[in-house]
Amino acid sequence: MHFELGGKNPVIVFADADLERAAQAVAFMIYSLNGERCTSSSRLLVEESIHDRFTDLVAQKARAIKVGHPLDPETVVGPLIHPEHERKVLEYFEIGRGEGASVAVGGTRVDGPGGGCYVAPTLFTHARNDMRIAQEEIFGPVLTAIPFRDEAEALSLANGVQYGLSGYVWTSDVTRAFRVGDALEAGMIWINSENVRHLPAPFGGVKNSGIGRDGGDWSFDFYMETKNIAFATTAHPIPKLG
Numbered sequence: 001m002h003f004e005l006g007g008k009n010p011v012i013v014f015a016d017a018d019l020e021r022a023a024q025a026v027a028f029m030i031y032s033l034n035g036e037r038c039t040s041s042s043r044l045l046v047e048e049s050i051h052d053r054f055t056d057l058v059a060q061k062a063r064a065i066k067v068g069h070p071l072d073p074e075t076v077v078g079p080l081i082h083p084e085h086e087r088k089v090l091e092y093f094e095i096g097r098g099e100g101a102s103v104a105v106g107g108t109r110v111d112g113p114g115g116g117c118y119v120a121p122t123l124f125t126h127a128r129n130d131m132r133i134a135q136e137e138i139f140g141p142v143l144t145a146i147p148f149r150d151e152a153e154a155l156s157l158a159n160g161v162q163y164g165l166s167g168y169v170w171t172s173d174v175t176r177a178f179r180v181g182d183a184l185e186a187g188m189i190w191i192n193s194e195n196v197r198h199l200p201a202p203f204g205g206v207k208n209s210g211i212g213r214d215g216g217d218w219s220f221d222f223y224m225e226t227k228n229i230a231f232a233t234t235a236h237p238i239p240k241l242g
Contacts, residue, residue, distance in 0.1 A: 003210040004038070004203070006137045007165030010158040011041035012180065014151075015050045017170035017192070023057035025194040026143070029168065031065055031121045034077050035141040039166040039188070039195050043134055045157050048147040055125050055145050059105040062121040062143075069113045077141060079116030086117035089140035093122065096133040101144070102126045129157045137163070151176065159185045165205035166195065187213070 011029065013022050029041040046054050070078035080086045086109075093107045106122030121141040127134055133144045148154040158167060167186040171177050181189045187205040190196070197203075200216030214222045 005210045006038050007163040007209045008137050008161045009041045009166045010043045010045050011168035012154050013046045014171040015047040016172045022170040027061040029194050030143045031141045041168050044145040045148050045154050051147040059123050062105045065121050067110045067118050079118050092138050096124050099131040129160050155183050162208040164207035165209035
């Protein structure tokens with residue numbers, strides 16, 4: 001059996017990371033495909049010494065994204081898939097504000113061509129990990145930023161959700177990258193990269209993000225049933241009862 005379910009995936013940005021590349025990847029992984037992607041990095045965990053600078057970078061990129069008709073070549077973000085889903089995403093804007101988070105950019109519906117379900121790319125700041133916007137999968141172009149003090153707190157925040165599909169780490173410290181990647185409770189980890197899918201690699205999550213793997217050789221297991229046949233090649237002693 002294979003379940004591939006959703007996630008509330010963390011992207012951890014340490015102060016020693018290449019911040020411009022990290023910001024570009026963060027924006028891509030939450031705003032491309034309108035955030036309607038299971039592996040979207042919807043929680044931004046950023047070291048507090050660079051929190052304001054980095055969230056400003058991400059906000060700048062979010063503001064530059066064109067929301068519009070999906071057949072317009074200039075469009076980056078089109079409409080959400082259905083009015084019911086649009087209502088769900090818009091509700092989280094009010095939930096986040098009610099919980100005390102700030103909207104650095106977005107947080108509104110956008111009037112687009114054809115009356116579609118257009119929502120502005122959104123960034124919440126001053127958030128906490130216990131907020132609903134940090135715990136529940138919104139499945140839209142909504143990013144929640146949370147500061148951390150050190151590596152231990154970053155891992156505690158990253159693993160402090162019911163999901164475990166993917167995780168992303170940005171740092172120039174190779175040993176830290178190995179430590180954090182190993183400690184993250186997720187089925188797939190990318191270091192200093194957005195989600196660059198290598199199709200033969202195993203795909204799947206842990207915790208409430210699924211059971212099983214597909215991709216490459218793992219796909220054979222997904223589509224097949226393993227059968228065991230035990231054949232006695234010698235007259236081995238059989239235990240006698242009674």
